[in-house]
Amino acid sequence: MTFDGKRLDPSDIIVGEPIDLRLDLPEEYTQEDPAPVVTFVEWNQRMSDRRMLICNADGIALYEQGREWTDSIVSFTPYLRSSLFNDISVDDLHGLPMSHGGLLDVAAKAVQKHLALRGAQISAAVVRQLKDEGIYPYSGPSASGTQAIERQTFDVVVTVARDALPVKGAARQLSVSLIQTALESSPGDLHTILAKVLALSDEDRRHLKNLLDSTDLTHVIEAATTVTNRLNFIGALRKILADPQLRKDLREVDQLHPMIAKNLWLFGEDWNMAMNEVGLTNVLQAHLEDQLGEDVVLENQLEPVTQPDGRSGRVDVLLFRSRRDDSSTERLIIELKRPTVRVGKKELDQIKGYARAIVDDPQYSGVDCKWRFYLITYDYSDKILRDIRQKDKPEGLADDHHDYEVWVKSWGEILDTAEKKLLFFQRQLNYEATDDRVTQHLRESYSRFIPEALAEDGQNGAAASNSSTGSETPSTLHP
Known part of the structure; x- marks a missing residue:
């Protein structure tokens, strides 16, 4: 022709x-x-x-x-x-x-x-070449189902990107490492890496997106990352609360509150993306001191608390969120008690009175809304057991009405419930939140919010490691 x-x-x-x-x-x-x-x-x-x-x-x-x-x-x-x-x-x-x-x-x-x-x-040939070059990021058989999926996805991605990878040298190794790191901790960054680092064409990235979407591989990895991070967070909070000194050092205003505010899935998955409703502030504040006392502060009015002698003061924090759809409104109010406070009859009566005052306030009286009030504490007195363990009611439910509920829960109960919901996924992942893992997760993701003694242990450990190796600490990619 x-x-x-x-x-x-x-x-x-x-x-x-x-x-x-x-x-x-x-x-x-x-x-x-x-x-x-x-x-x-x-x-x-x-x-x-x-x-x-x-x-x-x-x-x-x-x-x-x-x-x-x-x-x-x-x-x-x-x-x-x-x-x-x-x-x-x-x-x-x-x-x-x-x-x-x-x-x-x-x-x-x-x-x-x-x-x-x-x-x-083609994929087998690409993987074999990376192994021959010593830059394939996995070795041996996959340890769990999730790791197998991550590895399978890596093989697909690196095969699609094979012609865009640098031919040799450190740049090639770095590109392979970036793909693996993104899949492991942040699959959402993968397409940015392929576009900006490897300059993969729009058409190739579209083909790859269609392939990954059709197999749900990246969705599985994202879900696995979420589950492992949550298991690590539960283990980390247990570690702090179980240690008398760490529990004593934990500050509510700038440590406990921001950690919980970032992890509201502890109170139900639907609250994870709930919004802070600014309009609630006036009503919540109006009844605060009369019902809960002067040591309770709204989360959007937090300031460092200093006692007359110059020491840091301790307060309880009131955290609030709301969520709406076309047919209903729900509001979540959480009083985070200081870990040193043992909740008794007085604190229970206070939160019940506060709930009623809020629901009966003219601004919300008669409004179609479901309120959930939580009093969260490290421990509570046996004297309130009859109130929170009533026949034919869930454990912890102290006041139950058509428009509001009042719950009293210990941190142990909150964490146990959340952990049980993750148990099925934990078995599938074959993942155990060990002490080293949860401590590392705390230091990497919540370094600003943990007691200084726990943060300093990590810094001292890193310093000792550097001293023994004579090298600088590599930068850490945060999940």
């Missing part, structure tokens, strides 16, 4: 030789001679998305049929060739799905099967 006086030779952009794919033909096509066949042509450069080309027995393309074929790893064109199409009219070509639907279906399945095979072959 020539064009503008020049001979066209596509062999330079074809990978290997075109392959004829065997079709599992429906019975009505088994007597055709020659039998219908799909010729699969693979290109060594990205081609625009193409539909299956319907061809006569000589391979002359007559019509594009079906959906656009896209693949993030293989660039190809499928040609369905058959003598059935030798003298076919234009009208009959448009009617192929009706007249030859069975043939089109088996042809598409054959292409899909071969695509999976070629993708696996």
Whole structure:
């Protein structure tokens, strides 16, 4: 074939030789001679998305049929060739799905099967090359289901990006490491890395996004990261509260409150994205001192508290959130008691009185809303057990009305309930929140909010490690 006086030779952009794919033909096509066949042509450069080309027995393309074929790893064109199409009219070509639907279906399945095979072959070759270079970031068999999914996703991503990776040297190793780090801790950053660091084309990134979305791999990794971070947080808070000195040193205003405010899933998943309702401030403040006392402060009015002798003062913090949809409104009010306070009858009566005062306030009286008040403490007195362990009511529910509830919970109960909800996922992940892991999570994610003694242990440990190795501490990527 020539064009503008020049001979066209596509062999330079074809990978290997075109392959004829065997079709599992429906019975009505088994007597055709020659039998219908799909010729699969693979290109060594990205081609625009193409539909299956319907061809006569000589391979002359007559019509594009079906959906656009896209693949993030293989660039190809499928040609369905058959003598059935030798003298076919234009009208009959448009009617192929009706007249030859069975043939089109088996042809598409054959292409899909071969695509999976070629993708696996190419991916295996890419992984083998990275291993030979010593920069493949995984070793040995995967330790858990989640790690296997992460590893599988890495293999897909690095295969798609194979031509965009630097050819050799530190830049190549860094690019591979960035992909693995993003998958491990922040899958949402992956497309930014592919676009800005590796300059992967828009089309290749679109193909990759479609592939990952269709398999839900990144969603699984994101969910696994969320679960492990939550398990680490639960273990970390247990560690602080179980240690008498750390519990004593924990400050409510600038340590306990910000940690809980970032982790409201402890009170139910729906509260994780709830908003701070500024309009509540006036009503909550109006009844605060009369009902709860002067040592309770709203979370949006927190300031360092100093006693007359110059020491840091201790207060209880009132945290509040709301969530709305088209049909309902819910509000969450949490009083965080100081870990040194043991809640008794006085504190229970105070939160019950405060709840009633808020619900009965003219601004909210008669408004269709469900209020949930929580009094959270390290420990409570046996004298209130009859109030919070009533027959036929959930444990901790102290006051139950159609428009509001009052709960009293210890931190142990809150953390146990949250941990049980994560138990199924924990088993699937085969993940244990060890003391070292939870401590590291505290220092990396909540360094500003933990007692100084706990933070300083980490700094001293790092200093000792640097001293022994003679090197600087590498920067840490925070989850």
